[in-house]
Amino acid sequence: MKQTTKTSYHIPVGPIHPALKEPVFFEFEIDGERIVDVNVKLGHVHRGIEWASRKRNPIQILYLAERICGICSYCHPAAFALAVEDAADIQVPERAEYLRVIQGELERICSHILWAGVAAHEIGFDTVLYLTWQMREKALDLTEYLTGNRVTKAIIMIGGIRRDITKDMLPKIQDALKYFKDNFEKIRHIFLDDKTVMMRSQGCGILTKDDALKLCAVGPTTRASGVKKDVRVDQSYFAYGDLDIDCMTPDKLTGEVNGDVYDRIIQRLLEVKQSIDLIEQCVDRMPAGDIVSEPKIAKLLAQLKRVNGEGVGRHEAPRGEVIHYVKFDGENESPYTWKVRAPTYNNILPWIPMLKGEQIADIPIVAASTDPCMSCTNRVAITLGSKKYEMDKEELHRLSVEKTRRLMK
Amino acid sequence: MAKGLTKSFKKALWVYHCNSGSCNGCDIEIIAALCPRYDVERFGIRLVGSPRHADVLLITGPVTRQMEDKVKRIYEQMPDPKAVICIGNCGNTGDVFYESYNLVGPVDNILPVDMHVIGCPPRPEAIILAVAKAWVKLETLEA
Secondary structure, eight states: OOOOOOOOOEEEEEEOOOOSSEEEEEEEEETTEEEEEEEEEEEOOOHHEEEEEGGSSHHHHHHHTTTSSSSSTTTTHHHHHHHHHHHHHHOOOHHHHHHHHHHHHHHHHHHHHHHHHHHHHHTTOHHHHHHHHHHHHHHHHEEEEEESSOOOOOOOEETEEOOOOOOHHHHHHHHHHHHHHHHHHHHHHHHHHHHHHHHTTTTSSSSOOHHHTTOOEEEEEEHHTTTTOOHHHHHHOOGGGGGGOOOOTHHHSSOOOOHHHHHHHHHHHHHHHHHHHHHHHHHHHHOOOOOOOOHHHHHHHHHHHHEEEEEEEEEEETTTEEEEEEEEEEESOSSSEEEEEOOHHHHTOOOOOOOOOGGGGGHHHHHHTTOOGGGGGGEEEEEETTTTEEEHHHHHHHHHHHHHHHHOO | TTOOOOOOSSOOOOOEESSSSSSSSSHHHHHHHHHHOOOOOTTOOOSSSSGGSSSSEEESOOOGGHHHHHHHHHHHSSSOOOOEEEEEEHHHGGGGGGOTTBOOGGGGGOOOOSEEEEESSSOOOHHHHHHHHHHHHHHHHOO
16 A cells, blocks of 8 residues: 655744734644644733723723724723623613614624725725725714714713713714615625625635534624524613614525625624614614713712622624623722623634635635634744745735636636 | 925835734724725825835834734834834823733834824824825935
8 A cells, every 4th residue: 555644734823913802823734725724822912901900990991991902992891881880780871771872883883894894805805995994984984973083982981971962963873874874785785796705705614503602603703603692682781672683694685594704794794784773773762861870980989999799791792792790899999800701702713613624715714704803814834844934914815816816717 | 294295205105014912993093094085005105014015114002022022023124214103002102001011112112213103093194194204204314
């Protein structure tokens, strides 16, 4: 019998790009163009955010939480506020609950549109990147109009929200929503009917329902595999209990669930539509009243200082469920402990079943389909025996674009 | 446009963006500056994928301990003349992370910074202004 030696390449990806709170290190085992195995290591760099919280009071922590991630700058302070309210038994005024939903859904629209652009860029479709980011600017304009800032909004407050939406602000919101609806159709057509996008995304990076459940994937990643898991539906918080909301899964549009990249695109587009609808519902049904339970910050801090207990806050961020846990000891102003679990943490492990058996050129789009921070893939070094050469993100991107061109022929 | 910049620019400015542990806030504003609303590409400003091609280094984030040598290496790989722009409060002062045990920043401690852009995150207009000022520096050096 002829002896064959096993020749496979190892491609380490990362970990030096601490772009997000969880910089990652991947080691791909490659046989030719096929990915045989993927190994993931987490927890390389951190900025000591949870540690810093031990010296600060809950209001200061709101700003700290906001800077965990610049793209999810609403959902982290929101989950933290929920946790503190849970611990301190603070009742939030009803109007504030509706305003919180509006802000949350606006962030979801921003984030999903941003993602659509990045995904298009990964398969070499830069025109769509510019088109979607033009749409995103409109969403940012609305954010700026409602909160006063484009990215870090500082809109949430323990026990309520900082800014009200008055009657004279409504026409601008409706204008923006109308703009989203008109342009949504354009984006839907590009992503769902375009031959190139279909060729690159259908049957690629499949995550089965079983795997999604086993690996605890969250958010659009798990819903695209047919798991009906959405904090907004499962646990009634903010004003979601009063609103007409249902778990979105891709079969609502196509009638079947494949769990591939294409389904994750459909999933996010459906969610943008759902968010527009939710904002409209909120604007219609918002009751009058206070927007914050305790407007005097000194009084609120004194109240929080006396709290002895723990609380959990769960919020459905654009990328999935974010959980904050906070514990007060009743003596100090700063919390005894604060723990954050961000959605990308759960969505990294599903990369393993998604990437197995795929080609190197598919790494960018498959990885991007879970909406992580792609800067992790900025540097790839290929080890071939003792020879080492580097492959950067541009090289990966070039491979990806070339594959699109090959398929078009 | 910044004072001192000639009407016809001598060269197109290529920019390399390095994230040293930031929260992504500044990074998306940099991309926003490249996209249709602000569209800096019409001035020839381009984001490039390698520091070896770049004239200007945009650095975001408070520089975590693990990133220190990588940031230095990127700076050394850039050809002269070069300019460094530090974007965002956390790179300039540490911002909310100022006392963290895992930071070696501000960026001033590690690299010679030419332009400081303040804001958390700064608006795209502020980033574009800083790049235009860097342009002045490079053109003055060349003359």
